[in-house]
Amino acid sequence: MPLKVALVGNPGVGKSLIFSQLTGVGVEVGNYPGSSVDLFSGSSCWQRERVEVVDLPGVYSLEDGAETDTLIRRIVEDDEMTTLVAVLDATRLERTLYLLLQVAEYGRPMLAVVNMTDEAVRRGISVDTARLGELLGIPVVATSAATGQGIDRILPSALLEARPASVEVPYDNHVEAAVHSLGRSFGIDRRTALQALQGLGDDPDLLESADDVSKEIGRRHRMSAAQIIATNRHNLARAIADQVVSSAGEADAGIDRLLTRTFPGVPILVGVLGAMLLAVFIVGGVLEEYIVEAFDFLLLDPIAALDLDPLVREVLVSVGLALQSGFGIAFPYIFTFYVLLAVIEDSGYMSRAAFLADRTMHRMGLHGEAIIPLVLGFGCNVPAVMGTRLLSTRRERVIAAFLITMVPCSARTVVISGIVASFVSLWAAFSIYLIVLGLILATGVVLSRVTPGPQFGMVLEMPPLRRPRPDLVLLKAWLRIKEFLYIAMPLLLVSSIVLGLLGYFGVIAAFQEAFAPISEGVLGLPAYASTALLFGILRKEMAFETLVVLAGTARLDTVMTGLQLYVFALVSTLFVPCISTIAVLRQEIGTRIAGLITVYTLLLGLFFGALFNFAFG
Numbered sequence: 045m046p047l048k049v050a051l052v053g054n055p056g057v058g059k060s061l062i063f064s065q066l067t068g069v070g071v072e073v074g075n076y077p078g079s080s081v082d083l084f085s086g087s088s089c090w091q092r093e094r095v096e097v098v099d100l101p102g103v104y105s106l107e108d109g110a111e112t113d114t115l116i117r118r119i120v121e122d123d124e125m126t127t128l129v130a131v132l133d134a135t136r137l138e139r140t141l142y143l144l145l146q147v148a149e150y151g152r153p154m155l156a157v158v159n160m161t162d163e164a165v166r167r168g169i170s171v172d173t174a175r176l177g178e179l180l181g182i183p184v185v186a187t188s189a190a191t192g193q194g195i196d197r198i199l200p201s202a203l204l205e206a207r208p209a210s211v212e213v214p215y216d217n218h219v220e221a222a223v224h225s226l227g228r229s230f231g232i233d234r235r236t237a238l239q240a241l242q243g244l245g246d247d248p249d250l251l252e253s254a255d256d257v258s259k260e261i262g263r264r265h266r267m268s269a270a271q272i273i274a275t276n277r278h279n280l281a282r283a284i285a286d287q288v289v290s291s292a293g294e295a296d297a298g299i300d301r302l303l304t305r306t307f308p309g310v311p312i313l314v315g316v317l318g319a320m321l322l323a324v325f326i327v328g329g330v331l332e333e334y335i336v337e338a339f340d341f342l343l344l345d346p347i348a349a350l351d352l353d354p355l356v357r358e359v360l361v362s363v364g365l366a367l368q369s370g371f372g373i374a375f376p377y378i379f380t381f382y383v384l385l386a387v388i389e390d391s392g393y394m395s396r397a398a399f400l401a402d403r404t405m406h407r408m409g410l411h412g413e414a415i416i417p418l419v420l421g422f423g424c425n426v427p428a429v430m431g432t433r434l435l436s437t438r439r440e441r442v443i444a445a446f447l448i449t450m451v452p453c454s455a456r457t458v459v460i461s462g463i464v465a466s467f468v469s470l471w472a473a474f475s476i477y478l479i480v481l482g483l484i485l486a487t488g489v490v491l492s493r494v495t496p497g498p499q500f501g502m503v504l505e506m507p508p509l510r511r512p513r514p515d516l517v518l519l520k521a522w523l524r525i526k527e528f529l530y531i532a533m534p535l536l537l538v539s540s541i542v543l544g545l546l547g548y549f550g551v552i553a554a555f556q557e558a559f560a561p562i563s564e565g566v567l568g569l570p571a572y573a574s575t576a577l578l579f580g581i582l583r584k585e586m587a588f589e590t591l592v593v594l595a596g597t598a599r600l601d602t603v604m605t606g607l608q609l610y611v612f613a614l615v616s617t618l619f620v621p622c623i624s625t626i627a628v629l630r631q632e633i634g635t636r637i638a639g640l641i642t643v644y645t646l647l648l649g650l651f652f653g654a655l656f657n658f659a660f661g
Contacts, residue, residue: 046094046124050128051129052116052130053131055104058131067086095199105142127155129154130157134169135167138281138284138289139281142281145277155205157184158185170291172290182206182208183201190513216265216272216276218264219261222237241257241273242270309396343367381422383521390517408491409492410440418444421449425448429628432633443491446487447488447491449625450487450645460476463609476614479614480617555575567653569611570603582623584616607660614649618653621645
């Protein structure tokens with residue numbers, strides 16, 4: 045049987061960084077059988093044997109009822125898993141011990157890794173790992189994933205020393221009696237009985253009996269059985285932490301009060317996001333200009349100068365435009381955005397932003413952490429949709445995916461700034477963002493009421509504020525942009541060739557003629573605008589570029605009115621997501637929902653385009 049090691053821990057404990065230190069660059073993303081949640085897996089080598097390392101999604105509990113929790117319970121129970129490595133945070137040991145105590149009840153070989161020891165030292169915290177190992181009954185390794193300290197001890201300890209934990213949670217007498225009674229009646233172990241008391245399991249008879257017992261416990265204690273079980277675990281985690289943590293160190297309480305209160309927290313958040321987007325647009329705009337010119341000089345102009353068959357020329361030009369478009373947006377705008385996002389995440393500020401956004405997000409059926417993929421959407425919708433994996437339920441992922449496709453990405457910003465800001469006014473361009481923001485909020489409120497599935501509250505651990513490390517920031521940004529390039533770029537190349545061939549064989553012209561009643565009659569736009577909108581499905585900024593080509597001039601205000609320019613930009617912004625986003629939507633949440641989002645945004649764009657045309661035309 046191959047050696048397999050799974051990393052389990054809370055969000056923000058450095059688990060993923062440990063994973064990358066152990067596996068290097070050979071990372072694969074795949075679904076665990078029977079689940080839609082993606083897992084990261086990679087390979088390492090120990091004593092000439094291949095070891096598969098799996099990075100499980102970060103969770104605070106295995107019993108919250110979310111799909112991610114169910115997945116992790118299945119993996120923990122999997123006999124093919126050699127060792128479970130529970131990653132703890134040295135700066136918040138008590139909080140992260142709670143999950144370890146849950147995992148320990150499965151009786152699987154375990155290793156505890158106390159990470160962030162460098163941060164603990166900075167904050168004046170000392171953890172007695174030897175004593176912690178005695179109390180838990182498993183080996184304990186102290187590490188600092190940021191510096192690489194202790195990482196080399198993880199695999200040897202996990203494969204040679206790991207054993208089932210001896211620690212047991214002393215539950216309330218009524219809970220213990222219920223566990224014993226259920227175990228005797230149904231022939232189940234202690235852990236299964238505890239989960240049944242919390243409403244988890246597949247056996248309807250067991251769940252019915254457990255519910256009756258749980259209600260009786262609730263009447264006696266005026267607390268549910270699940271609350272009592274959680275309290276007992278927290279009490280043991282606190283008792284263990286009190287014995288091994290020598291000091292509390294200094295806290296960031298003063299700064300946190302500023303960052304997490306409505307005032308000045310919200311103005312600070314708006315300022316941070318605004319400054320980040322402004323930096324992306326300035327830096328990205330400068331870099332894009334150089335990259336586009338380089339592609340023109342090195343690729344597109346030489347192709348135009350060649351004496352080629354028209355069909356071959358069309359294919360080569362399509363490939364060149366796709367590469368120019370992809371690298372002209374991916375690296376200048378999105379990579380810059382990812383670098384800044386990694387800085388915010390690594391500093392610990394993103395958790396404070398999620399806390400501030402929680403109340404607003406809750407009204408849209410989400411919680412504060414959903415702000416992360418939504419902010420990602422300003423860079424590119426593709427990785428933002430991928431980022432919905434961090435949300436705990438399918439309901440939240442569906443709602444977030446709907447809203448992300450409406451967020452003006454960097455490519456849509458090119459359309460808004462290049463058309464409206466340049467030829468109408470800055471206020472008109474700004475008004476498009478306000479319209480989109482209002483539609484996002486309204487759509488979220490409606491979806492929160494009609495989307496089926498449970499909604500959970502947010503349990504969020506505040507990581508310590510720290511100075512970001514440049515090497516880790518660049519590594520995180522590169523891993524994100526690499527995933528985008530592997531998925532979006534191939535689709536962009538294929539789609540560009542297909543659209544180029546459609547234009548060569550006259551299909552585009554036929555399309556333009558067929559849809560002239562909509563583009564001219566409903567939206568009040570020139571007939572060729574429908575072709576530009578079609579190319580916008582390939583890449584949003586290509587709607588602008590195609591419009592310029594078809595209009596025959598870069599001075600669009602000489603061939604279109606201000607209202608036409610505004611309507612075109614508004615429709616392009618709200619219109620069908622780009623083909624890469626549609627493909628990722630299909631991959632992440634299924635064909636049906638992806639199709640529904642596509643139809644919804646299509647109708648939304650046409651409706652508001654027609655509304656402004658008839659209202660102001």
